[in-house]
Every structure is written in C-alpha cells, then in structure tokens.
Amino acid sequence: MDNYEFHWNVVFDAFPQLLTGAFTTVHVSVLSMLVGIIIAVLLALGKMSETKTFYHIANIWIEIARNTPALFLIYMAYFGLGAYGIHLSPYVSVFSALVFINAGYLAETFRGGFQSIPKTQYSAAKSLGMNNIKVYRYIILPQMFRRIYHPMTNQFVWSILMSSLGILVGMNELSGETQRLQSTSFRTLEFFMVAAVMYYVITKLVLLAADLIAKKVFKGEIS
Amino acid sequence: MNLFTPLSWNDTGFILTGILNTVYISVIAIVVGSLLGLLIGFIRAESNKTVNVCLGAVLDILRSVPLIIQLILFSTFIGVMGFPLPPFFAGSIILSLYTMAFMSEVFRSGFNSVPTTMIKAARSLGMNYLQTVRYIRIPIGMRAVFPSWIGVALSVIKDSALVSVIGYMELLRTAEQLISRTQQPLMILIGVGLFYFMISYPLSRYGKYIERKMEI
Amino acid sequence: MIEIKGVHKSFGDLEVLKGIDLTVNRGEVVSIIGASGSGKSTLLYCINAIESINKGNIIVDGIDVHDKKTDINALRQNLGMVFQQWNSFPHLTVLENAALAPQVVKGFSKEKAEAIATKELTHVGLGDKLHEYPTKMSGGQQQRLAIARALAMEPPYMLFDEVTSALDPELVGEVLDTLRLLRDDGMTMICVTHEIAFAKEVSDKVAFFHEGLIEEIGTPQEVLDNPQKERTQQFLSKVL
Amino acid sequence: MIEIKGVHKSFGDLEVLKGIDLTVNRGEVVSIIGASGSGKSTLLYCINAIESINKGNIIVDGIDVHDKKTDINALRQNLGMVFQQWNSFPHLTVLENAALAPQVVKGFSKEKAEAIATKELTHVGLGDKLHEYPTKMSGGQQQRLAIARALAMEPPYMLFDEVTSALDPELVGEVLDTLRLLRDDGMTMICVTHEIAFAKEVSDKVAFFHEGLIEEIGTPQEVLDNPQKERTQQFLSKVL
Amino acid sequence: DQLDDVISRGTLNCGVVLDFPPMGYTDKDNKPAGFDVDYCNDLATVLGVKSNVINLTWGDRIPSLISAKTDVVIGSTSDSLARAKSVGFTYPYFVFKFQVISKKGVKMTSFADLKDVKVGAALGTTYETEYFNYADAQGWGRDNYTAFKSENDAFLGLYQGKVDALISTNTNIATKLTSGQFDNFVAGPYVPNYDDVVGIIAKRSEQAWIKYLNLFLVHQVRDGRLNELHVKHFGTPVSADMVKALRENK
Ligand SMILES: Nc1ncnc2c1ncn2[C@@H]1O[C@H](COP(=O)(O)OP(=O)(O)OP(=O)(O)O)[C@@H](O)[C@H]1O
Numbered sequence A: 001m002d003n004y005e006f007h008w009n010v011v012f013d014a015f016p017q018l019l020t021g022a023f024t025t026v027h028v029s030v031l032s033m034l035v036g037i038i039i040a041v042l043l044a045l046g047k048m049s050e051t052k053t054f055y056h057i058a059n060i061w062i063e064i065a066r067n068t069p070a071l072f073l074i075y076m077a078y079f080g081l082g083a084y085g086i087h088l089s090p091y092v093s094v095f096s097a098l099v100f101i102n103a104g105y106l107a108e109t110f111r112g113g114f115q116s117i118p119k120t121q122y123s124a125a126k127s128l129g130m131n132n133i134k135v136y137r138y139i140i141l142p143q144m145f146r147r148i149y150h151p152m153t154n155q156f157v158w159s160i161l162m163s164s165l166g167i168l169v170g171m172n173e174l175s176g177e178t179q180r181l182q183s184t185s186f187r188t189l190e191f192f193m194v195a196a197v198m199y200y201v202i203t204k205l206v207l208l209a210a211d212l213i214a215k216k217v218f219k220g221e222i223s
Numbered sequence B: 001m002n003l004f005t006p007l008s009w010n011d012t013g014f015i016l017t018g019i020l021n022t023v024y025i026s027v028i029a030i031v032v033g034s035l036l037g038l039l040i041g042f043i044r045a046e047s048n049k050t051v052n053v054c055l056g057a058v059l060d061i062l063r064s065v066p067l068i069i070q071l072i073l074f075s076t077f078i079g080v081m082g083f084p085l086p087p088f089f090a091g092s093i094i095l096s097l098y099t100m101a102f103m104s105e106v107f108r109s110g111f112n113s114v115p116t117t118m119i120k121a122a123r124s125l126g127m128n129y130l131q132t133v134r135y136i137r138i139p140i141g142m143r144a145v146f147p148s149w150i151g152v153a154l155s156v157i158k159d160s161a162l163v164s165v166i167g168y169m170e171l172l173r174t175a176e177q178l179i180s181r182t183q184q185p186l187m188i189l190i191g192v193g194l195f196y197f198m199i200s201y202p203l204s205r206y207g208k209y210i211e212r213k214m215e216i
Numbered sequence C, D: 001m002i003e004i005k006g007v008h009k010s011f012g013d014l015e016v017l018k019g020i021d022l023t024v025n026r027g028e029v030v031s032i033i034g035a036s037g038s039g040k041s042t043l044l045y046c047i048n049a050i051e052s053i054n055k056g057n058i059i060v061d062g063i064d065v066h067d068k069k070t071d072i073n074a075l076r077q078n079l080g081m082v083f084q085q086w087n088s089f090p091h092l093t094v095l096e097n098a099a100l101a102p103q104v105v106k107g108f109s110k111e112k113a114e115a116i117a118t119k120e121l122t123h124v125g126l127g128d129k130l131h132e133y134p135t136k137m138s139g140g141q142q143q144r145l146a147i148a149r150a151l152a153m154e155p156p157y158m159l160f161d162e163v164t165s166a167l168d169p170e171l172v173g174e175v176l177d178t179l180r181l182l183r184d185d186g187m188t189m190i191c192v193t194h195e196i197a198f199a200k201e202v203s204d205k206v207a208f209f210h211e212g213l214i215e216e217i218g219t220p221q222e223v224l225d226n227p228q229k230e231r232t233q234q235f236l237s238k239v240l
Numbered sequence E: 001d002q003l004d005d006v007i008s009r010g011t012l013n014c015g016v017v018l019d020f021p022p023m024g025y026t027d028k029d030n031k032p033a034g035f036d037v038d039y040c041n042d043l044a045t046v047l048g049v050k051s052n053v054i055n056l057t058w059g060d061r062i063p064s065l066i067s068a069k070t071d072v073v074i075g076s077t078s079d080s081l082a083r084a085k086s087v088g089f090t091y092p093y094f095v096f097k098f099q100v101i102s103k104k105g106v107k108m109t110s111f112a113d114l115k116d117v118k119v120g121a122a123l124g125t126t127y128e129t130e131y132f133n134y135a136d137a138q139g140w141g142r143d144n145y146t147a148f149k150s151e152n153d154a155f156l157g158l159y160q161g162k163v164d165a166l167i168s169t170n171t172n173i174a175t176k177l178t179s180g181q182f183d184n185f186v187a188g189p190y191v192p193n194y195d196d197v198v199g200i201i202a203k204r205s206e207q208a209w210i211k212y213l214n215l216f217l218v219h220q221v222r223d224g225r226l227n228e229l230h231v232k233h234f235g236t237p238v239s240a241d242m243v244k245a246l247r248e249n250k
C-alpha cells in the first residue's frame, strides 16, 4: 500500500459523468426488463401452447438465453450481426442481449408460477359461476403475480449487474464511463471503487423499493 | 507483413487452450466455491440472527457488485498491496468467492430443508450432533438442493467468460483475438456459443430431470 | 330438483360412471357413500359441468346442464360446491373470499356483496375472522369459509365432496356442525362422505356407489342399517 | 424402570407440564391419552432429553436423565423413540436406515449392524424390502421401518408418540399389529395414542393427561371403562 | 529496487498492447509480434534476462503496472501530465500523428467533415479525448460518436460499417491500408496541431528503473536499432523529424 497514494479529487471532479453513466445503467436495465417481460409472456404462452411451431420457437429462444454467456450474446449482437451489415449501437446491443436473456429466464419463471397454482383453484372459482376471464382476472393472475414477483426483482438486479458488460462494447454506462475516466487519468483503483459502491447502492435501492411495494400490494400470504 | 490471415489448422491448438482454460477456471471456482459455500451455508443455518446478519451483509456485497468490477478491483488492489497474482489466480479467487456467495444460500436452504423431526429422530437413536450433521443433514439437505446447485454451477461456467477482462486467455478472449486477426466474427462467435451451449444445455436438462424426479 | 338420468362418463378408456340415475328433490339431503375410485366425485363434477358427460342427461330445475345452449356460468350460480381439499383464495381476506363471486359474477355492489358474505360467514361461525387471511386459519375454518363462500351466491343446491376427509379428526366436528345447520335451514344438498354416522343422521336418502353404478339406494335405515346387497354389507363392515 | 418425579416444563411463559409423576416398570406397557396440547408429546421428549425440564427428575434405570454429567447419547440408546410423523431417512435404503445407528453410534461392524437390522426389519414385516428406498413405501411401512430402526439399537424401553395418527385409516392396523408384537415380546413401552380401543387392549396402565397434569391413572378397566373424573368422561365421550 | 528485482528474477514482464499493429499484434500463429514486442525483447536482451511479453488492452496498462503484473509497459502511452501524476514516464520513444481513416466515397478533406458522419475511436485513448475536445469546441454533439473497447474492435467496426470514419494513429492506419483488407478505405486528415508523443511507463516511484529505461531508449536511437525496426515494421527508414523530436525529448 505504501507505494500507492489515493487521489480522490479526480474522482470527485468526474462524479457528474459517473452519475450520467449510472443513469444509463438504470435506463438500459429498466427498459430491458420491461420489454423482456412482454416477450416472456409470449414465450411462456408459446411454451405451453399446443401449436408445435410456437412451442419450438419459444423453446429454442429460452434454451439459448439460459445456456450461453451474456457476454457472448452481447458480442453476437454487436459484431455477429455486424457481419450481416446490421449495425446496432453499443446501447442497443447490450439492450437487446439483456432483453433476449431476461425474456428467456422470465418465461420459465412465468410458466412455473402459472403451473404452481393448484388446479383446484380453477375448479373452485368455476364452481362459483366465474367465466374464464374472471377466473384469470380475480383468482389466477393475482396469485401468480405474487409468486413471480420475487424472481422478477432478482432478474432486475441481474440486469443491472450484467449491463456492466457494456464496458466491453464501448457503451457509456457506469462501467464503460468508469473505464474511460480511469484511462485518461490512470486512477484505476479509485474509479472502480466508486463504481462498485454505486452499483451496490443501486441494487440495494431497487431491492428496498421492491420490498416496500410488495408490503403495500401483497397483503395475504401465499400458502 | 500479414495482419489478417484466415483461420487455419494452426488455430485449433490455440482454441483448445482457450477451452481448457475456461474449463479449468470454472471447475476450480465451482469446487472451491461449493466447499466454502457448504461451510458458510452450514454456519448460517446454525447461527443466531446477529451472526447471520453480519455474514449475510458480506456475502451480499459479492452478489451486488458486478463480477467484472470485482475482478478489475481485486486484481488492481492486490497489486497495490504488493501481492501481484497472475490473472489465473486472481480470477480463480474472485470467481470462487463469487460462487461461494451463491452456493452458501443454496446450501443454507438445503440445511434448513431437513425437517427438525428428522433430526430429532436421529438424535433419539443416540447420534451426537456431529453424527447427525454427517449422516443425516448433509446427505439429505444436499440432495434437496442438487438442482439449484447445478443451476449455480452453470451460471459460474457462463460467468467465467468475464475473467477475460483481467487478461486470462479463456475461450471468449481467445475467440476475440482470432476475430481481430481474421475479421470473421460470425463463424467464430457461433462456434463459441455452441461450445457453451453444449456444456450448459445437457446439464440444465439433467438438473430439471432430477428436480422433477424429486417432486414425485 | 336435480334429475340425473342414465349418465355415463369415461376418462379415455376408463369408464367411471356407467349409467347413474338419481333424483334429488328440493329440501332433500342425499348422501353418497362408496369405495375410493367408485366415481362419487366425478358425478358431482358432472352435475356442476366441470366435467363433461358422454351419455345421459343432468337436469337442474328443468335446465339441461350439458346442453350446448345452456349458460353454464349462470347455472353454476345455482349449484354451490365445496371440495375435499379446501380451496380458499390465499390472496384475499376471508370476507373478500366470500364477497368476490357475488360482486364479479352477480354484479352486486361491494357493500351488498360484503353484507351477504358477512351474513354467511357469521352463520358458519367465522364472524370474527372477516379480515384475516385464510392461510393463517385451520383446515376446519378454511373449509367453513369454502362453505360460506358457496352460500354467498345464495344457491338453492349445495354439493359437498368429502368436505371433512382432509381434516384433522378434531376439526371434523365443526364442519359437520355447519352442514347440520344447513340441513336445518332446509338446504337441498348432495353430500359425498365417508362419515357413515353423519350420513345416517342427516340424510333423507343414502346412495351406495360401486364401480360407477348405484348399487343400493334408500333411506339411511334401509341402506346403512339393513343393507340388502352383499357389496354394501362388505363396504360397511370395513368402514364402521 | 423409568421414574418420573414432579416434572415441570415450560416453553417461555407457557407451562406445559405442571408436575408429572409416573413410574413405568420393566415389561409394563403404559398408554397416555389426552386432548391435543395437554403435554403428552412434551413428556416423551423430556424422557428422551430432546427437551430439557424445569423442575423434577426423570430417572431411567437409576440414571438421572437431566443431570449435567449424564452421557445423554449413551442414555438415548436405551430409549427407542418413534414419532407421529414418520422420519425415515430418504437417502438410505430400508436396511441402511436401520443399520446406520448401530454402526455409527454403537460402532458395530457393517456386517453386524446389518444382521441386527435385518432381524428387526423382518420382525416388523419388512424383510422383503431391505434394499428399497423408503420414499417409495406407504406411510404404514415407513412407520414400521421407524420402529425397526429404533429396535435395532436394542433398547430396553420404547417410547411411541401417536405413531398411527398421520396414517391413512387402512394403514393403521399394520402398525398397531407391530406394537402388539412388541408387547408380546415383553418390551417396556410408553405409548401416546388416540386409539382408545388399542390402549384398552394392550396397556397395563392408562394415564389420562389434562392440561399438563395426570388427571387419572390406572388399569384400562379403571380409566377407560369406569372413569372417575368428569374430564376423563368428557374426553372419552368425544373420542369414542 | 525494480531493476535489481528484474535482474535477479531473470525475467522481464513486459506489457504490450497487441491490439495496435504494427506496434503490437498477434501473428498467424497467435504469437505476439510488432515494434513494441521487439523493443521488449531488446530490453530483455540488454538486461540479460528472459523476455515475457504480456498482452494488455489499453485499459489494462496502468492496473498491470500497479498490480506488479508487469515491470514495464511498452504500449504507446501518451505522456499526458494528468497521467504522469499516477505513473512514471520515460523519454518519448515514438511520435504518432492522429489521423482519420474513412470509407471511400465519404467526403473527408478536413477534420471538420467529421461532423456529418458516424465516427468512432477506441475508448479512453488520447485521440478520443482529442476528438471530444475538438467536437466540444465546435459545439457538436456526441450522437454520431461510437466508442470501442479496443483498437481492433474499432477497426472491425469500421470494416463492418458500424462507423464511416475512425480516428486512430497514422501508423496503425498505414499498416491497415497496406494489408489489402482495407482497400475500400482511405486515410484522411490529421488531427490539427497535435503530435502524439508516447513513452514507456513504469511505476512512478522506481526512479532508478526509469533512468535505466531512458538510457535504453537513447541507445536504441544511437545504435540504429530504432531505424532497423522502423524499416522492419513500417517499410521506410525513420524520418529525420522523428529522430529529432526524440532527441529533443518532446
Ligand atoms: N381427470 C381425470 N382423468 C382421468 N381419470 C380420472 C380423472 N378424474 C378421476 N379419474 C378416475 O376416475 C375414477 C373415479 O374417480 P373419483 O374421483 O370420481 O372417485 P371417488 O369415488 O370420488 O373416490 P375417492 O373416494 O377417492 O374420492 C378413479 O379411478 C380416478 O382415477
């Protein structure tokens, strides 16, 4: 430690840039989560569908998303598609890779949540005279949402952490911005320490918010 | 001077090294991470709230900071402290700790899944504390969480790609170098993807199969 | 009146109901007993159109349940059903559980639905639990909630499928008491049950099912005290 | 001989045992009956030192169970215990289940432990299932395995805690038969049970627990057929 | 100190950016090659130790020094005063010019033409900073700018068409243009008024070590080794301007 002096003032001067980077990080993860959820619903339906084509499309998507590294998919989106002349910006590449993976993981979560609701809940709701739409609206979906809520927050945190791979395609999110700042000033340790703290704070805030929302929204427990 | 040369048979050895390096570091991280995770998971299952909160907070940092940042920070930091390590070791250490953070949760829930009545039954046969741990809690608890263990192990294999940022020549970094030389990203990337898929897919299927078998 | 005429029902190759005839008049309590797998639950599901049938008719107050043109959701409002496994909706409070269907199916206002629900819940002895969540309650309480939930739709008929068999022995009594209460109110009921003593006490008619057919039917005295058929005798000797 | 003298036991503020006195002689079968929550299981746990006690003594063959100096693991080898919920070890075969404790606790060789285990398993009628996994067996079989597992430690005393109450009715018989077998072998047993008929048949003494005290104790004829205390009468009228 | 450490260890851990031909790249056997690599080997030879070339990206250079993974980085590091607060620089050993390379057909006569095209550079490099300074001074936004993790990624991006123009060094651009694979591209204008002077870097505190390196650089020029390697890697003798610049230390 004796031969290293910390120079924090460089980092404080660059704090606005780091914050901009952090904003991009949150931005890309929120967006990839939202789009991921929509696609995941379709994939989950596809995987439960009787139609072979839908089933296979959903299945292939899900398995690729779950069984290849995120970094690989980001490279694929950036340089792989580039070879076909499809040029995605670093932001869009990271975004699409995260969407692809989020959708794959969430589809399985949704399917699991859906199947974990006992069949007897349908019979019970039907026997009260509810039609299909009402059964879903009042009985199945609310229960399902509770079960998938927790896995969904975890997936969101994962997205935030994995967006840090943007550093590898020159995206200007928190990690990329940190990398740029450290290579102009060469204060590696300081910049990455601050970035680590910022990631930690972001994920904690997300989890805290998720907990507060859950406490407000979900009053009954799930058996 | 020839900057750009196509892929040739010469490169197979190079790619193979990348594959082996990926396998090495993944295996090390999974083994070391599981052993440490088992220990910590056990301590957490057995301890009171204070110990748990403290341990949990430390593990939480490992789970809340991106792996890539942890790797860069750690390898820089140990150098500054005066203990430089080659990328392989620095990468193994961080990846193992990272794995441990997730494995400890897996194992903790494994230990907690063993019903207290079963432990009481074992005690009533005259087994002492360590014997119940050794013969009852570890085997039953570990079985229960085997599918989750596979899940974590697979994510470690995939995350090992990130060790490339501190200069470890694993598969993806090898591929990158070849891409720079050949300017042919598509074929090479597809090959890399296929490799990961071929390792990960059968294992994840196996995990699901076990899970389903256990449900019955 | 529920009229069941020559009902056949198969699951794939397995013929579960092989021609059931049974009439339940308004105000009557009919108990169904029989070995596991004899088709008792299946018959209740068919009456409530949760399962389709292959042959025969089921007519409730003159309406053919399995006719394509029948509005099945409207019909189900007349047929309250309670299952073996308690099926309280875990995300709703006790009161919300019982008030949901009157609101969304019958379109009652929230106040009106909750008034009816409160009345029925008090009736089954859950008046003090209105704002609790059912997951915290005992099996017996959840089962009484299921009964009140069905009653809140104010159906003229109630179908009970072994409502006590998943309960701990000490909780059986409170649920049977609730059924007795309904009988005293004059409710028309079909009860599938394993509780022979209870069936003897409350039923107007007892039907003994054997392999998809009604082997014997009559008053409790006829079927339970002096069974004519050998199979009925065998069954009763086992369960008593 | 098991001597229980003035045993008190509390969980926090809740006093569960309020001074229990009971003596069980070698070769005796003592049944304990009583309402849920009256402290029956707790007493068995205290005898086996799975729970500590607050006051009084429990002496097994002259050794004070709750004395600090007592080697509790050694003592437990003398007290076989079987629980309400069957607790077979799912990762071991039937034979391994029963042979584990003799091996690791008594330090027997694998052969010797397996020989004893096989003997006891055959005794309870599981001789043909030695190499199966218990998860595939019925509750009754698993409960008999639990009995054999305890017997394989060759304890002079056996404690049974409602061993049939988690079983389907048709499986109760086989487990009770196993207990009868043990009684005929002359085993000293304490049985907590809800099966009054069984208690009447096998017991030398019956103790009726009420809110942490023994309300009435005596021969089955005294306690079950001619109960003196009002509470005993009430309890029996409910369960019979 | 570090000089003694290297000699007693018997190996020189020399960091090179193999991402920056012809200064550093990997040959068809995936082995390190280039001007910087040759410098590493020369340095090891004069020290009398084995040369261990370590492959770095631009961003790895400082961490590798600080973490003592490398003893020295010969990696075309621009000697900015900000960086010199963190790390020790030797005398300059090479001078680059920053230049634009663009697709044929894109109008690129002056630096100001970058305004209307998609432009890229490697992340965290001095020419990225220079471009930003220029762009900010002109009041351009950054919407048409793309950063790449490495020089290689940047050229791959240009090759694939992700960007129309790239800022890099004159040497790298010249090498790429002679390779045959960038026939559809042309070298464009230089970054105005800027010479990129680069030094070898080592730990800031290792004064004796840096002095040794300085002398090594002087000898490379004096002994003609610089010229030899320039011919080998660039095909032309080293220019008088550059030798002058290096001698004058600027
Ligand atoms: N959805 C289904 N698909 C296939 N077979 C079914 C289905 N539901 C019931 N069965 C079969 O139909 C037969 C009758 O079942 P049912 O549930 O009506 O019997 P039960 O008389 O109610 O028995 P229990 O007393 O066990 O409830 C059984 O053999 C059962 O396996």
Ligand SMILES: Nc1ncnc2c1ncn2[C@@H]1O[C@H](COP(=O)(O)OP(=O)(O)OP(=O)(O)O)[C@@H](O)[C@H]1O
Pocket (backbone or CB within 6 Å): D011, D014, D016, D034, D035, D036, D037, D038, D039, D040, D041, D042, D043, D162
């Ligand atoms: N570990 C514990 N912590 C706190 N309270 C306990 C604990 N174990 C038992 N109790 C309480 O002690 C009382 C007696 O319990 P116990 O299990 O001995 O009753 P029991 O007579 O065996 O009843 P059952 O017939 O239901 O098994 C109950 O009120 C129970 O809630």
Ligand SMILES: [Mg+2]
Pocket (backbone or CB within 6 Å): C040, C041, C042, C161, C162
């Ligand atoms: Mg049934």
Ligand SMILES: [Mg+2]
Pocket (backbone or CB within 6 Å): D040, D041, D042, D161, D162
């Ligand atoms: Mg008990």
